[in-house]
Amino acid sequence: MTSLDVRETPGPPRPGISTGFAVLLAVVCGVAVANIYYAQPLLEDIGHDLGVGAAGLGFVTTVTQVGYFAGLILLVPLGDLLNRRVLIPVGSVIAALALLGVAVSPGPVLFFIASGVVGLATVVQQVIIAYSAVLASPESRGRVLGIVTSGVVIGILLARTVAGLLADAFGWRSVFVVSAVLMLGVAGLLGLRLPPELPDRPSVSYRKLITSIVTLTARERVFRVRSLITLF
Template sequence: MSTLDVRESAGPPTISTRFALLLAVACGIAVANIYFAQPLLEEIGRDLGVGPAGLGFVTTVTQLGYLLGLLLIVPLGDLLNRRVLIPAGSVVAAVALVAVAGSPGPVTFFVASGVLGLATVVQQVIIAYSAVLSGPGSRGRVLGIVTSGVVIGILLARTVAGLLSDAFGWRSVYVVSALLMLGVAVVLGVRLPPERPGRPPVSYRRLITSVFTLTVHNRVFRVRSLITLFMFAGFGALWGSMALPLSAEPWHLSTSEVGLFGLVGAAGAIGAARAGALADRGRAQWVTGVTLTLFAVSWLPIAWLPHSLIPLLVGIVVIDFAGQAVHVTNQHLIVGVDPNSSSRLIGSNMAYYSVGFGGGAVAATATYSAWGWGAVCVLGAGFSVAALLVWAADRSIPRKPSTVD
C-alpha cells in the first residue's frame, strides 16, 4: 500500500484520486461480468442448444445470484477482513468465469452464471470499503469516482462483449474477464490497506437481516432506498427494452451497433462524478432534486426513438448523468449514518437497486410488446416521477436523527 494512496490529515485519512481510480477500474471490471451475456444470448443459445424460451433464464439466474450476494456476502464486509474478502471474491468470480467459458451444456452454464452473479458483488464490498477509508469531507468525491467505474462497467459491458464475440466467439468474453479478475485479486491484495481496529462485533444473522431492519427503523436508508428502487426501475425500463425498437423498423441495428449506445451513456456517467463533491459541501438534497427532475425530463427526447436517434442520444446522456448523480448522493447520505456499517448499508441499498432494475426491465419488455415504445416511455417517466415524489415527501416531513439498529 503506497503512502500516496491514503493521505493522512487531522481527521480520518482520505483516499487519493489515483487510488480511487484504481478501485473504480476494479469495480467496473467486476460488475461487467453480469451484463456480458445480454448481447450474446442468440450465439450462446445456438452453441449450447438452448431455445428462445430458455435464454431468458440466463439473465434471471445471474441477477438472482447477484441479489443473493448483496444480501448474504456484501454485509460480511462489516464482520470479516475486507483485505482478504475482496481478493477472495475476485478469485471466485474468475473461477466462475472459466466455468461459464468452458460450459459443455446449458446446466453447467446456468449454474456457473448463478455463482458468477453471487461473486460479482465483490465490487459492492469495494465501494463500501472506499467509503470507510474516506473522511466525511471527501466521502462524496471518492464514492463519485468509484461508483462511476460501476456505471461505466455496466454500460460498456455490452459493447465489449459484442466486439470480442464477433472477433473470437462468445466464450472468449469470459476468458478475458477471468484473466482481468485474477489481475484485480492480485493488485488489490497488495494495494488495499489493512483493516482499522475497533469495529464493533456483530452477528452474521443480524447482518443479513439488515435490509429489513434498516428499512423499518432508519428513515435515511428507507427514503434513499425507495428513490433507488424507482430510479433504477427507470434505468431498467430503458436499457432492458431499448434494443427492441432499435433492432426493428426503421433502424434494423445489429447487436454490436446497439451495444455502442453504451458509450453514449458512459459519457454522461463520467460527468456525474461531480455530484459527490457537491454532496461533500452539503448540497446533497439540492443535487437530488435537480437531477431527479432531469431524470424524469430525459424521457421526452428518449420517446423520439422511432423517429430520430439524435434526441435519443441526448436523452441517454441526460438520464445516465442524472441517475449516476442521484446514486452517488444516495450512497453518500446512507453511509454517513454510520460509516462503520458501510457494507450492510450499501449491500442492503443495492438490493433495492437489483429489484428495481430487474422489475423495470421486465415491465418495459411486456409494455413494449403490448403497446409500443411510447408506452415504455410513459412507464419510465412514471418511475422517475415516483422517485421525485419520494424525495419531495421526505423534504416536507420533519426528520429525526437516524442510526443503524
C-alpha cells in the same frame, strides 16, 4: 452497504484515500459489475452453441441476476465481519473461476451453475464501495464515493459493447475468458494495494447484519429514500 459502514465510530482519525486510488477502485468496480451483463447481447450465440431454446434464453441472464441478488443479501454483510483486504481478492478469484466455468461449459447445466456463481461473486464491487466509504475521511467521503460508483455505471454501460466486439472477433466464450483474466488481475492488484483493515470495526453478529436491511428500511427514512434512488 450497511449502516455500520457509514456511521462514525470512536477511533483514530481516518487517513483517507487519494483520488488516484479512488479511480483505481472505480475501474475495479466497473470490471467486476460488467460480469453480470456480458451475456445479454450474446444470448442467441449462447443458445445456439449450448442447445438452449428460445424459452430458456431469458433464464441465461436471470440466473446471474438471482445469484447477484443472493450475494447482496448473504455476502456483502460479511464485509462487516471479515477482513475486507482478504474478502475482496478472494471474491475476485471466485468470480474468475466461475467465469472460466462459463467459458468452458459444454452444456446448459454447467453454464447456468457457473453463471449463478458469477452473479454471487460479482457483489465484490459492493464490498469495495462500502470499504471506500470506510477508508475515506469524512470530508472527502462524498467525492470518493462519487468516483467509485461512477465506475459501476461505466462498467454497466460498456459491458454489452465490449462483449459484442469480442464475440464478433473471437466467439462468445472469449468474452468470459478475457473477463476471468481481468478478475485474476484485479485480485492480485487489490491484494497488494488495499490498505490494512481499520481497528475500530464494530462487533455484531452475522444474523443481525442480514436482518438489518429490514429494520433499516422500517426505521430510517434516509435509507428508504436512497434505496429508491439507487433502484430507479
